[in-house]
Amino acid sequence: MSAGKSQMNRILVTGANGFIGCHICKLLIISGFEVHGVSRTAPSGAQPNGMIVHTADLLTAGAPTALVRNVRPSHLLHLAWSEPKTRALMKIENVEWISASHELFRAFIEADGRRAVFAGSFAEYDWDHETLHETRTPARARTLYGAAKNAVRELVEISGRESSVSTAWARISWVYGPHEPRGRLVSDVASDLLSGRKVETTAGQQERDFIHVVDVARALEALLIGDVRGIVNVASGQCVPVRMVVEILGQLAGRSDLLAIGAKAMPANEPLRLAADVNRLRVEMGFVARYPLEEGLAATLDWWRAHAAAE
């Protein structure tokens, strides 16, 4: 896919140094975008070649507006948020992202931006439902993280309605892959197995939709280049027991002996099944995920092997 030569496509990517950000920026540069990546922390040196780097704390009021006025992007991809670790889901900082994200989008409208894509989350959905559909399943968060995402989505929808900006809201399922920070299922299990640490998990019967981060990046790129509007589930469409993910990692690492599946109690109210309806992604966008689960997990383990020394 090409972003076109006739009109300059300049994209501002927030959270460019993050888990998803570092994958999508590479793709966007290849697609012909002029990529401006912003992160809270100074660049680590691992930025893709050709990315124009900005450092800003978007949670400072006025910072999103100053950044957008400086870059004047035609496209916006808003990935930035607080660390995606499970224990961060109830932090107050999530609430601060509401006004920061809204300010960013308002500045983008004022700067005559054309297309904006936001990273939403399955945490926005009411998890009393088994199959999560963009419009048929009600939004009802369990965490401040999910509630803040819901708030940003509603504010963006309303502020965008009277503008000429086209927007899409990517609701991303359980993403895993290279560069995932520790503190989440796949990153913790993969790195623990390779370090020879015992892995204690729940019985793992709960079923989730796991998607490889490169597939997420490809879907976000397709969303940015296209004009599909509103909420789109970005998910693999495959709903598997968490236990299966853990067992595959154990087998691939050759360390199934380290697994203690069932050693931890299932948290109360943990939903048994959260499947993604991926009709919009498949039918309207013609998008197909490339990574089957086993292949995606193998690639993730390879990455951890290469980065184990750095840990």
Added chain:
Amino acid sequence: MSAGKSQMNRILVTGANGFIGCHICKLLIISGFEVHGVSRTAPSGAQPNGMIVHTADLLTAGAPTALVRNVRPSHLLHLAWSEPKTRALMKIENVEWISASHELFRAFIEADGRRAVFAGSFAEYDWDHETLHETRTPARARTLYGAAKNAVRELVEISGRESSVSTAWARISWVYGPHEPRGRLVSDVASDLLSGRKVETTAGQQERDFIHVVDVARALEALLIGDVRGIVNVASGQCVPVRMVVEILGQLAGRSDLLAIGAKAMPANEPLRLAADVNRLRVEMGFVARYPLEEGLAATLDWWRAHAAAE
């Protein structure tokens, strides 16, 4: 109703100088609460006898926490918001109330508060539905005001879940009555008629649930004293055409000659009917509104007559 003598009931009322605030504070003092009223602006001298007055701008980060630590209330009634005029519904300031309101509630939890009631709005509902029910009708705002209220509600629900605070969210329908600021239907029509100004309205076929502000205050008092949790519609249960409200005001003022009903075009997408389901209010709380529409409008006109000089 009595708030009880055995345990001290100290309530913090935000927006105490506002339209609803000035009515409810009087009731709460009579009920035996120690009432701490906070407003952005310094007191005008019209505060009810016995109210302890605080001045604070709750939109300043840290201000809600400092106030709550100072007052240490057992009860919280959060009414404060930006001016409720129609043209303010899309102002950015609405978004600032999200984190301010959430900070207020978190501080209340930390100060061992027991019961909190919040002013929500019918602007939270998806207006593609004709009858608005607390849980069966989806939330989907059309304005930043409504979206911000939705966000506060979801954040309060989540933050309150693991606390011992009991909370209720009053979704208030179209409130009218004495002390309503200009810029809304009843206040504008009433004051225009009494001043001999021509009144131009839409055809007014759209049906809404109007409730007198004293009935709203009584319902909020009942919510504060009781323990009903979650969303409760605070509405009259009577859904009437806007035209009828205008015509009654014209007749009561003896100035039907000033009415030009139909002179203004109906805004696009204006919902034809927005009725309130008031089963929770009536059955669970045993609450009945006291003001029939005509009586409530007559009382409102009386108030405007007495205050015309001050205008």
